[in-house]
Amino acid sequence: MRHAAALAAVASLAAAGTPSPPPASAPYADAAARIIGAELLDGRAYEILAHLTDRIGPRLSGSAGAEAAVEWTAERLRSYGLEAEEERVMVPRWVRGLEEAEILAPAPQRVPVTALGGSEPTPAAGVTAEVVEAVGIEGLQSLGADAVRGRIVLFNAPMTVRGMEGYGPAVAQRTRGASEAARLGAVAALVRSVGTLRARLLHTGAVSYQDAAPRIPAAAVTAEDADLIHRLLASGETVRLRLRLGCRTLPDAPSANVVADLRGRESPEEIVLIAAHLDSWDLGTGAVDDGAGVAMVMEAMRLLGELGLRPRRTIRGVLYMNEENGLRGAKAYAESHAAELPRHVAALETDSGAARPTGLSATVGPGGLERLGDIVRLLRPLGAESVAAGGGGADIGPLQAGSVPLIGLRLDTTRYFDWHHSAADTLDKVDPRELALGAAAVAVVAYTLAEMPETLPRPDPPSPAPARRP
Amino acid sequence: MRHAAALAAVASLAAAGTPSPPPASAPYADAAARIIGAELLDGRAYEILAHLTDRIGPRLSGSAGAEAAVEWTAERLRSYGLEAEEERVMVPRWVRGLEEAEILAPAPQRVPVTALGGSEPTPAAGVTAEVVEAVGIEGLQSLGADAVRGRIVLFNAPMTVRGMEGYGPAVAQRTRGASEAARLGAVAALVRSVGTLRARLLHTGAVSYQDAAPRIPAAAVTAEDADLIHRLLASGETVRLRLRLGCRTLPDAPSANVVADLRGRESPEEIVLIAAHLDSWDLGTGAVDDGAGVAMVMEAMRLLGELGLRPRRTIRGVLYMNEENGLRGAKAYAESHAAELPRHVAALETDSGAARPTGLSATVGPGGLERLGDIVRLLRPLGAESVAAGGGGADIGPLQAGSVPLIGLRLDTTRYFDWHHSAADTLDKVDPRELALGAAAVAVVAYTLAEMPETLPRPDPPSPAPARRP
Numbered sequence: 001m002r003h004a005a006a007l008a009a010v011a012s013l014a015a016a017g018t019p020s021p022p023p024a025s026a027p028y029a030d031a032a033a034r035i036i037g038a039e040l041l042d043g044r045a046y047e048i049l050a051h052l053t054d055r056i057g058p059r060l061s062g063s064a065g066a067e068a069a070v071e072w073t074a075e076r077l078r079s080y081g082l083e084a085e086e087e088r089v090m091v092p093r094w095v096r097g098l099e100e101a102e103i104l105a106p107a108p109q110r111v112p113v114t115a116l117g118g119s120e121p122t123p124a125a126g127v128t129a130e131v132v133e134a135v136g137i138e139g140l141q142s143l144g145a146d147a148v149r150g151r152i153v154l155f156n157a158p159m160t161v162r163g164m165e166g167y168g169p170a171v172a173q174r175t176r177g178a179s180e181a182a183r184l185g186a187v188a189a190l191v192r193s194v195g196t197l198r199a200r201l202l203h204t205g206a207v208s209y210q211d212a213a214p215r216i217p218a219a220a221v222t223a224e225d226a227d228l229i230h231r232l233l234a235s236g237e238t239v240r241l242r243l244r245l246g247c248r249t250l251p252d253a254p255s256a257n258v259v260a261d262l263r264g265r266e267s268p269e270e271i272v273l274i275a276a277h278l279d280s281w282d283l284g285t286g287a288v289d290d291g292a293g294v295a296m297v298m299e300a301m302r303l304l305g306e307l308g309l310r311p312r313r314t315i316r317g318v319l320y321m322n323e324e325n326g327l328r329g330a331k332a333y334a335e336s337h338a339a340e341l342p343r344h345v346a347a348l349e350t351d352s353g354a355a356r357p358t359g360l361s362a363t364v365g366p367g368g369l370e371r372l373g374d375i376v377r378l379l380r381p382l383g384a385e386s387v388a389a390g391g392g393g394a395d396i397g398p399l400q401a402g403s404v405p406l407i408g409l410r411l412d413t414t415r416y417f418d419w420h421h422s423a424a425d426t427l428d429k430v431d432p433r434e435l436a437l438g439a440a441a442v443a444v445v446a447y448t449l450a451e452m453p454e455t456l457p458r459p460d461p462p463s464p465a466p467a468r469r470p
Numbered sequence: 471m472r473h474a475a476a477l478a479a480v481a482s483l484a485a486a487g488t489p490s491p492p493p494a495s496a497p498y499a500d501a502a503a504r505i506i507g508a509e510l511l512d513g514r515a516y517e518i519l520a521h522l523t524d525r526i527g528p529r530l531s532g533s534a535g536a537e538a539a540v541e542w543t544a545e546r547l548r549s550y551g552l553e554a555e556e557e558r559v560m561v562p563r564w565v566r567g568l569e570e571a572e573i574l575a576p577a578p579q580r581v582p583v584t585a586l587g588g589s590e591p592t593p594a595a596g597v598t599a600e601v602v603e604a605v606g607i608e609g610l611q612s613l614g615a616d617a618v619r620g621r622i623v624l625f626n627a628p629m630t631v632r633g634m635e636g637y638g639p640a641v642a643q644r645t646r647g648a649s650e651a652a653r654l655g656a657v658a659a660l661v662r663s664v665g666t667l668r669a670r671l672l673h674t675g676a677v678s679y680q681d682a683a684p685r686i687p688a689a690a691v692t693a694e695d696a697d698l699i700h701r702l703l704a705s706g707e708t709v710r711l712r713l714r715l716g717c718r719t720l721p722d723a724p725s726a727n728v729v730a731d732l733r734g735r736e737s738p739e740e741i742v743l744i745a746a747h748l749d750s751w752d753l754g755t756g757a758v759d760d761g762a763g764v765a766m767v768m769e770a771m772r773l774l775g776e777l778g779l780r781p782r783r784t785i786r787g788v789l790y791m792n793e794e795n796g797l798r799g800a801k802a803y804a805e806s807h808a809a810e811l812p813r814h815v816a817a818l819e820t821d822s823g824a825a826r827p828t829g830l831s832a833t834v835g836p837g838g839l840e841r842l843g844d845i846v847r848l849l850r851p852l853g854a855e856s857v858a859a860g861g862g863g864a865d866i867g868p869l870q871a872g873s874v875p876l877i878g879l880r881l882d883t884t885r886y887f888d889w890h891h892s893a894a895d896t897l898d899k900v901d902p903r904e905l906a907l908g909a910a911a912v913a914v915v916a917y918t919l920a921e922m923p924e925t926l927p928r929p930d931p932p933s934p935a936p937a938r939r940p
Contacts, residue, residue: 050701054577054579054698054701055576057577057578057580058579106525107524107525107526107527108527109528109755110527197669198894199667199669199889199894200671200894200896201669201670223898224894224896224897227898228896232524284670418669419669423582423670424668424669424670424694426670426698427698429668
């Protein structure tokens with residue numbers, strides 16, 4: 001009863017408030033309205049996310065939390081009546097240890113630090129050196145080797161634009177800064193936390209060592225302490241700092257992607273893949289990154305099954321392991337399913353938080369964006385209708401080698417980087433209704449792509465790799 | 471030149487935008503305009519605050535930072551040509567150690583904790599027990615001893631109203647909760663951080679043990695983790711937690727109040743006291759609590775001297791030590807200056823952050839509020855004009871025994887408790903212009919009280935103690 005009323009309301013809203021959908025997506029408007037209505041009335045996405053964060057917690061690759069997430073999600077997907085497999089993959093295992101830093105001169109003061117993921121440790125006594133400030137990697141290059149040799153480089157370019165747009169320019173110094181500094185003789189790298197909230201928050205994330213450069217320890221400092229060091233340097237004084245990191249890289253550990261199929265009605269060998277990542281950073285509980293995506297994917301699978309919406313093709317949910325510090329799950333899937341990739345008609349990834357969906361981005365062949373523009377009209381009741389060219393997601397990126405059309409679910413990321421990769425990435429940052437909108441969007445797009453007779457034009461395989469957000 | 475233009479502008483603003491001040495404060499309007507104009511054009515309050523936070527850092531009583539603050543502020547006040555003394559006082563010396571907590575059941579997860587100031591340590595192996603939740607001290611009483619005995623009590627009343635109004639109701643569980651729980655047999659107390667920002671922030675603050683109750687360890691948890699434990703308990707499960715605290719109370723340490731006089735022109739033995747506190751909590755650098763107040767008091771003294779505004783009576787700046795965890799400085803001043811208190815014509819305290827001033831609160835004799843209402847008209851160019859009954863401040867509270875009129879500078883505290891007592895209390899939370907408005911307000915009120923022939927009606931000595939905010 002409640003369902004029926006809501007479905008009618010949503011359907012009439014969709015019909016009344018917008019121009020009639022053009023032919024290609026029109027046949028799916030009823031299904032879309034059923035999906036959206038059911039999810040908003042009685043969705044389970046938040047319940048899934050609450051389990052991941054409250055009952056499992058942080059899920060860094062190789063940790064007990066990551067393994068618990070593999071087991072629980074696979075079991076839960078099976079409880080929906082789906083075929084769910086754990087596809088084994090070896091993952092990096094990096095663990096945190098002592099984390100300590102102190103400004104020794106000109107004015108002693110402790111500053112909180114956290115190692116970047118994958119960082120080498122310092123010697124037990126720490127690294128003690130003068131600090132030199134670089135505004136991003138460009139700023140480092142303009143300093144030159146004489147200014148950098150034997151020093152600790154503070155990468156201090158702030159994230160000046162909120163949301164996903166601002167992340168790319170700010171994060172390069174975190175991923176590549178340490179190796180660039182090491183090439184010029186630096187002994188350690190500190191990186192201003194890539195984030196947009198002023199709450200003395202540490203934002204971790206992967207450091208990516210380049211083969212040719214010495215592997216120097218790398219840690220995040222808060223925006224506040226980056227500013228403090230800046231002020232001390234700006235006054236013309238020498239800043240000396242001691243950094244101690246006890247992190248370690250252990251041998252690779254066994255883990256898994258979780259892969260669940262809602263088998264297609266007519267062409268089960270054709271696959272629409274929907275993806276998120278199971279692993280998270282270790283400081284918070286990975287609610288917005290990417291527990292929310294996992295919840296959307298699982299909930300989309302559950303809901304389509306419950307509504308009896310079994311489309312023509314197979315919808316495959318893939319919960320990838322190790323997006324954050326290695327992409328091992330993504331690479332393993334692309335490799336072990338290489339033979340199937342020509343029959344992957346699309347892959348959609350959701351890894352941009354938990355806030356309201358705004359549309360899609362896509363890497364597709366000619367004419368594909370227009371076709372997605374048609375499909376995205378089905379999301380108008382959710383407030384999402386944009387389609388942008390390019391992108392897709394880090395985990396589905398390797399599928400492009402098989403010419404698989406890549407789609408990213410775009411979400412409102414205005415506040416995402418307030419919490420991203422920090423201890424503050426916890427359940428309370430997620431609005432249950434906004435999360436439900438995301439789950440509904442994934443379900444509608446996946447269903448439509450799996451049901452419509454035509455498929456998206458495939459992109460060229462050797463095109464540039466989609467933007468990666470480690 | 472720049473000065474003159476600004477002063478004229480401020481004076482004309484004051485004259486044009488408001489009704490003419492009534493007789494009592496009218497003679498001081500020119501001085502007020504000079505003070506405000508000079509502070510906004512060329513004030514030094516922010517520079518003082520930057521030194522306290524960037525160069526000295528955290529200033530918990532008995533720490534090296536607190537001692538550095540005593541030395542530097544006394545010296546700086548002397549550099550203004552003032553008579554500044556360090557009045558010795560012994561202070562508590564409490565130091566942090568290991569801080570660790572882990573939910574053991576139903577779902578293992580580490581939670582960040584920080585000891586409340588003055589807490590006893592746990593045994594080295596920690597305290598491990600079931601958690602029972604109490605919504606404030608009233609909630610604890612309604613649980614009863616059977617529910618509490620042998621357990622860890624989580625005090626989980628949230629701070630629901632922003633600003634100073636919301637603090638009082640929320641903080642009682644932090645100061646008194648541990649002893650109330652201990653009386654009922656609890657083995658430790660966890661307290662939801664008293665704050666208004668969701669950033670996984672720990673807010674410390676003093677625990678006040680009552681003599682009759684066992685002294686159990688007490689620690690703050692973040693709002694996020696208090697909510698997590700609430701959800702686990704609300705699902706009907708038993709939550710077990712291990713808490714480890716290595717904090718220690720060392721022998722009392724020597725420290726000092728810093729007392730500086732701008733000697734009065736005609737009646738130097740009559741004193742208008744202006745106060746803030748030098749000590750801070752140890753997690754942040756004490757910018758808003760109460761480095762800002764220290765900067766306002768010092769700057770008011772400097773500015774009046776520089777402008778040649780030497781009033782009839784003495785203006786005495788007192789930078790108290792140990793407001794946060796003992797009020798030793800406040801008690802020592804009241805005691806050693808007891809003979810002078812009849813000649814303290816007023817005491818004004820600023821300890822509510824660094825944002826724009828909104829007015830005054832006061833504990834005064836009959837007719838005193840009206841007189842202050844007259845004086846506060848001089849602050850209209852700053853946007854401050856309210857006068858509220860009651861209060862004054864924790865450090866000047868003991869002066870009421872000597873019937874000293876007590877005045878609190880009221881500031882906009884909307885965001886104050888986002889950072890208060892947390893690691894996020896750092897310089898960047900202070901807007902230089904708003905801080906200047908506060909410094910100007912202190913200088914205008916102090917000057918007027920010290921210059922006007924009449925004095926404020928004195929309050930009765932035995933009236934109830936003013937609200938204390940440790």
